[in-house]
Amino acid sequence: MKLIDGKALAETLQLHLKDEVEALVKKGIVPGLVVILVGENPASQVYVRNKEKTALKLGFHSKVVRLPADTSEADLLTLIEEYNQDEAWHGILVQLPLPKHISEEKVLLAIDPNKDVDGFHPMNMGRLWAGNPVMIPSTPAGIMEMFKAYQVDLSGQRAVVVGRSNIVGKPMAQLMMMGNATVTIAHSRTKNLSALTKSADILVVAIGVAKFITADMVKKGAVVIDVGMNRDESLKLCGDVDFDEVKDVARLITPVPGGVGPMTITMLMEQTVRAAQLASQK
Numbered sequence: 001m002k003l004i005d006g007k008a009l010a011e012t013l014q015l016h017l018k019d020e021v022e023a024l025v026k027k028g029i030v031p032g033l034v035v036i037l038v039g040e041n042p043a044s045q046v047y048v049r050n051k052e053k054t055a056l057k058l059g060f061h062s063k064v065v066r067l068p069a070d071t072s073e074a075d076l077l078t079l080i081e082e083y084n085q086d087e088a089w090h091g092i093l094v095q096l097p098l099p100k101h102i103s104e105e106k107v108l109l110a111i112d113p114n115k116d117v118d119g120f121h122p123m124n125m126g127r128l129w130a131g132n133p134v135m136i137p138s139t140p141a142g143i144m145e146m147f148k149a150y151q152v153d154l155s156g157q158r159a160v161v162v163g164r165s166n167i168v169g170k171p172m173a174q175l176m177m178m179g180n181a182t183v184t185i186a187h188s189r190t191k192n193l194s195a196l197t198k199s200a201d202i203l204v205v206a207i208g209v210a211k212f213i214t215a216d217m218v219k220k221g222a223v224v225i226d227v228g229m230n231r232d233e234s235l236k237l238c239g240d241v242d243f244d245e246v247k248d249v250a251r252l253i254t255p256v257p258g259g260v261g262p263m264t265i266t267m268l269m270e271q272t273v274r275a276a277q278l279a280s281q282k
């Protein structure tokens with residue numbers, strides 16, 4: 001077994017990004033990322049803090065807008081429109097999940113697709129599925145970077161994605177299909193899931209169930225990517241894959257923490273730099 005070190009790869013990529021930011025700053029453009037967080041979800045607080053830290057480290061213009069949980073949908077939409085109009089901000093990210101009284105669909109539609117560094121706007125989702133992506137969701141984008149760095153050739157491989165969310169599972173499947181893998185998407189209604197996962201050369205798991213994937217569900221020599229962010233019995237951070245078991249079966253495997261998470265943040269920063277570059281070419 002070999003570890004896919006997402007933390008180290010993220011740091012390497014961030015060094016390159018820093019150079020790109022410096023080049024932009026010389027041209028008078030400072031990449032700007034605004035993160036909007038509604039409510040007090042504790043996990044969201046951690047992620048948002050990590051994003052803010054990284055943005056500042058890279059020399060971005062960065063801001064986190066923290067709004068109370070009872071913020072109205074109308075007020076949030078108005079705020080998004082203000083950031084859409086303001087040229088100082090190249091990326092706008094509204095942290096998910098949102099409180100129940102706010103429509104996620106309306107909020108995602110309100111973000112200018114050119115500033116949608118998450119790639120969650122239906123326009124960007126459509127472009128991705130049409131095979132001409134502009135903004136790519138950062139978690140699957142980070143996983144594709146891991147494949148590149150660890151020379152995982154997807155072509156002709158059998159890939160299985162467990163989880164069908166719009167933010168991870170679906171875009172992940174499409175990106176691997178674009179890399180010429182043969183992709184199957186599994187979910188909570190999939191029958192005989194373990195036979196399916198065991199057939200995978202590449203297994204990506206994004207379900208949010210602690211240590212769900214056990215060694216008997218994995219093919220010997222598979223590449224296993226664990227997107228999950230859960231707490232185990234002792235409240236320790238853990239993934240959807242039972243790492244201690246599966247590491248002896250897999251050829252390559254990502255840890256949690258230190259795997260997909262740091263790559264997600266890095267790709268978000270990269271998309272913001274790209275959004276700033278695109279805006280400067282207009």
Ligand SMILES: NC(=O)C1=CN([C@@H]2O[C@H](COP(=O)(O)OP(=O)(O)OC[C@H]3O[C@@H](n4cnc5c(N)ncnc54)[C@H](OP(=O)(O)O)[C@@H]3O)[C@@H](O)[C@H]2O)C=CC1
Nearest residue numbers: 163164165168187188189206207208227228229260261264
């Ligand atoms: N590291 C990172 O950067 C990121 C980590 N995450 C983490 O990844 C996990 C998934 O997130 P997200 O994609 O938003 O998840 P969602 O909760 O939106 O979706 C979960 C998906 O998993 C499926 N699922 C749930 N239980 C099972 C099961 N027992 N067997 C098979 N499929 C199942 C669901 O199926 P169905 O559709 O049938 O309900 C659904 O498609 C979470 O732990 C989240 O915290 C998320 C984003 C980024």
Ligand SMILES: Nc1nc(=O)c2c([nH]1)NC[C@@H]1CN(c3ccc(C(=O)N[C@@H](CCC(=O)O)C(=O)O)cc3)C=[N+]21
Nearest residue numbers: 046047050093094095096097118257258259261262264
């Ligand atoms: N609009 C939006 N965009 C997102 O990109 C988005 C979102 N909403 N909602 C929630 C998910 C989750 N997510 C993570 C980001 C970083 C880590 C991360 O940094 N993880 C560290 C550990 C963090 C810790 O210590 O808890 C690691 O895995 O090593 C994890 C998860 C982004 N998401």
